[in-house]
Amino acid sequence: MDGFSATAPVPATLGTLSPGAGGTVTAFESSDVKTSEDMIDRLREMGFAEGLSVEVLHHSPFGRDPIVVRTGGMTIALRRREANLVRVLLA
Amino acid sequence: MTSRSLVAVVGNPNCGKSALFNALTGLRQKVANYPGATVERRSGALLGDDTVELIDLPGSYSLTPRSPDEAVTHDVLLGTYATERKPKAIVCVIDATNLSQQLRFAIELRALDLPMVIALNMVDLAERERISIDTARLSELLGVPVIETVAVRKRGLNELKEKVTSAIDGAVQPSKDYGSTIKDRQRAARKIAADVTLSEGIGHQTTRTLDKLLLHPVLGVIILATVLFTMFQAVFAWAEAPMDMIDGGIGSLQGFFANNLGDGLFRSLLNDGLLAGVGAVVVFLPQILMLFLFILILESTGYMARAAFLMDRLMASAGLNGRAFIPLLSSFACAVPGIMAARSISNHKDRLTTILIAPLMTCSARLPVYTVIISAFIPNISVAGGVGLQGLVLFGLYLMGIASALVVAAVLKRTVAKGPSDTFMLELPKYQAPNLRFVAIGLYERARIFLKRAGTIILASTIVLWMFGIWPGPPDGATEPPVVYSLIGIIGGWLEVIFAPIGFNWEISAALVPGMAAREVAIAALGTVYSLQGSEEMIEAGLVATLNGLWSLPTALSFLMWFVFAPQCLSTIAVTKRETGGWRWPMFMIAYLFGLAYIASFITFQTAKFLLG
Numbered sequence: 001m002d003g004f005s006a007t008a009p010v011p012a013t014l015g016t017l018s019p020g021a022g023g024t025v026t027a028f029e030s031s032d033v034k035t036s037e038d039m040i041d042r043l044r045e046m047g048f049a050e051g052l053s054v055e056v057l058h059h060s061p062f063g064r065d066p067i068v069v070r071t072g073g074m075t076i077a078l079r080r081r082e083a084n085l086v087r088v089l090l091a
Numbered sequence: 092m093t094s095r096s097l098v099a100v101v102g103n104p105n106c107g108k109s110a111l112f113n114a115l116t117g118l119r120q121k122v123a124n125y126p127g128a129t130v131e132r133r134s135g136a137l138l139g140d141d142t143v144e145l146i147d148l149p150g151s152y153s154l155t156p157r158s159p160d161e162a163v164t165h166d167v168l169l170g171t172y173a174t175e176r177k178p179k180a181i182v183c184v185i186d187a188t189n190l191s192q193q194l195r196f197a198i199e200l201r202a203l204d205l206p207m208v209i210a211l212n213m214v215d216l217a218e219r220e221r222i223s224i225d226t227a228r229l230s231e232l233l234g235v236p237v238i239e240t241v242a243v244r245k246r247g248l249n250e251l252k253e254k255v256t257s258a259i260d261g262a263v264q265p266s267k268d269y270g271s272t273i274k275d276r277q278r279a280a281r282k283i284a285a286d287v288t289l290s291e292g293i294g295h296q297t298t299r300t301l302d303k304l305l306l307h308p309v310l311g312v313i314i315l316a317t318v319l320f321t322m323f324q325a326v327f328a329w330a331e332a333p334m335d336m337i338d339g340g341i342g343s344l345q346g347f348f349a350n351n352l353g354d355g356l357f358r359s360l361l362n363d364g365l366l367a368g369v370g371a372v373v374v375f376l377p378q379i380l381m382l383f384l385f386i387l388i389l390e391s392t393g394y395m396a397r398a399a400f401l402m403d404r405l406m407a408s409a410g411l412n413g414r415a416f417i418p419l420l421s422s423f424a425c426a427v428p429g430i431m432a433a434r435s436i437s438n439h440k441d442r443l444t445t446i447l448i449a450p451l452m453t454c455s456a457r458l459p460v461y462t463v464i465i466s467a468f469i470p471n472i473s474v475a476g477g478v479g480l481q482g483l484v485l486f487g488l489y490l491m492g493i494a495s496a497l498v499v500a501a502v503l504k505r506t507v508a509k510g511p512s513d514t515f516m517l518e519l520p521k522y523q524a525p526n527l528r529f530v531a532i533g534l535y536e537r538a539r540i541f542l543k544r545a546g547t548i549i550l551a552s553t554i555v556l557w558m559f560g561i562w563p564g565p566p567d568g569a570t571e572p573p574v575v576y577s578l579i580g581i582i583g584g585w586l587e588v589i590f591a592p593i594g595f596n597w598e599i600s601a602a603l604v605p606g607m608a609a610r611e612v613a614i615a616a617l618g619t620v621y622s623l624q625g626s627e628e629m630i631e632a633g634l635v636a637t638l639n640g641l642w643s644l645p646t647a648l649s650f651l652m653w654f655v656f657a658p659q660c661l662s663t664i665a666v667t668k669r670e671t672g673g674w675r676w677p678m679f680m681i682a683y684l685f686g687l688a689y690i691a692s693f694i695t696f697q698t699a700k701f702l703l704g
Contacts, residue, residue, distance in 0.1 A: 039514075041273055045152035046516060047192045049277045057299075061308040062404035066413070066515055068306060073189035075298070075519040077400040077413070082514050 015084035022055030047074035102184030104150035105520040111242035158437040180206040187217035191284035206258040222292030330377035341370040368553030371618035410504030412515035422452035438513030451496035572624035594696035645699035656688035
């Protein structure tokens with residue numbers, strides 16, 4: 001159990017989180033490089049950045065998608081698919 | 092006037108840019124709180140100084156255009172926009188409560204090496220949120236003047252004007268190299284923001300609390316439905332008293348002319364042409380203002396973006412996204428601004444689909460049509476829970492428009508507008524109390540446009556219609572009213588052949604022709620046609636009572652259904668041509684909407700006739 005005591009950081013993608021959950025943005029990544037480059041730029045334009053804290057505030061009443069996220073001074077509504085490009089170190 | 096220096100006002104969506112622009116120019120411009128509110132070119136003199144022309148550019152998060160309206164911002168700033176000269180200077184508006192995010196765009200603009208002045212806007216809100224910013228240090232780091240402003244209180248405007256005027260002719264201090272990628276600019280912006288921010292602030296607590304309620308999975312949906320339902324009930328119930336007053340006024344004028352003018356052409360022109368025609372439309376001013384009041388408040392409080400979030404899933408089922416909800420809701424007021432607001436949709440196919448279904452949203456010009464028919468044929472009784480049956484039928488007609496729009500969108504996205512749809516990503520702005528001054532100005536503009544239309548297009552078509560309604564005169568020994576033998580009667584008779592299967596008589600058929608100009612003209616035309624053939628008592632009883640006596644219920648229902656679909660509005664067709672760049676899509680729109688109108692009216696009329704015997 002000693003080997004596991006240094007709590008390994010829990011990596012998660014923003015789109016999988018429930019309202020109330022949050023953490024710090026560590027990176028932007030996805031498996032589909034071609035289409036996501038532009039989308040990552042869009043996420044940055046909306047205010048997502050490495051080192052900033054994010055928190056999921058709400059999800060849609062219908063199918064729990066899209067979600068509402070707060071980061072920095074911005075409150076942003078987006079779909080889970082795009083939110084999943086944001087890697088979060090859970091708080 | 093090329094000697095005037097062009098100065099562009101630029102900034103993120105929701106930074107208070109339009110409000111600042113209004114305060115600086117005194118121009119009456121709509122201030123809305125959702126991204127994409129600024130869709131037209133707006134310009135004006137800087138605080139009355141005619142040597143400086145300010146233009147308001149669409150809000151943008153970066154110089155990489157994501158939608159047609161953001162492309163305007165990009166092209167104008169780089170001097171590549173065809174019909175616009177390159178700006179001599181930039182006023183970059185930054186929301187003081189969101190400094191580090193909005194500085195990134197300022198840094199990108201700085202690299203254009205145009206003279207620039209930063210307006211640090213909404214500093215009063217920042218103070219309330221206990222945010223404290225060292226403005227002098229910010230100015231020093233960026234190498235441009237920074238002025239604290241509060242647009243709605245006109246704070247800092249003279250100082251801003253002074254700096255802009257001297258910046259136009261002054262030398263530009265070259266921008267520091269902040270790097271070329273968005274990541275570089277983010278890092279630089281955060282470093283500067285951290286440097287000049289003396290106190291971080293506590294955030295906008297009201298917005299967080301309100302969102303817990305308004306975006307609640309159950310309550311949020313109930314509230315949205317209640318807001319929309321209240322809007323439609325209010326249009327019917329609250330506008331009743333002022334409408335009765337206008338109606339009474341028109342009636343007594345007609346009575347006055349009838350008693351004091353000799354029987355002749357002039358009296359007929361006044362009573363049958365002007366008062367019966369134009370009056371039938373002007374009476375709806377209170378309803379139209381009520382509708383715009385709701386839409387302006389929803390926009391200026393920041394609720395519209397929340398509604399878009401709540402509606403995203405539903406819009407996705409039709410192949411669109413929540414962002415399309417904003418132009419579509421505006422289309423309830425009028426499809427023309429709605430179609431223009433579709434410019435904020437980045438995906439071409441999504442935008443086209445939104446434009447094509449916008450006319451299915453029940454616009455305010457349909458209200459005169461719906462109200463007259465509903466008042467004449469639907470009993471004014473209360474059903475369960477004190478809800479009026481008339482309001483309920485009106486709500487049903489709105490729902491019919493929405494439902495068919497979603498079906499049509501789904502079909503279009505699978506056929507003519509096939510392609511991957513865009514995702515949904517939208518900033519939810521802070522809630523604000525509606526700015527009463529701007530709501531009042533918005534309503535005033537609407538009233539002016541409506542009355543101007545009544546005084547021009549509707550007036551002109553009413554007079555032409557009246558002339559064709561009395562000419563040629565009846566033959567000797569005519570048994571029918573003279574209008575039957577007139578040109579209107581003749582044309583109506585031809586068209587009646589086409590429209591008989593959907594229950595339209597020759598009067599309706601004739602009214603649809605001038606009704607192509609705008610929907611409410613059809614009501615004006617009916618007013619004139621019936622007034623010309625009617626007795627004095629009928630005129631005094633008004634159009635509602637006249638129709639009630641002359642139309643069958645199936646005809647009335649068929650007529651309502653026709654107006655759910657029929658594209659009887661030249662302005663909508665013209666703006667569709669402009670926005671889609673050709674005749675192809677407006678022709679498509681006309682064809683599919685008339686097709687649907689005819690089919691829906693046919694089914695309604697035949698079914699109602701069968702059921703009612």
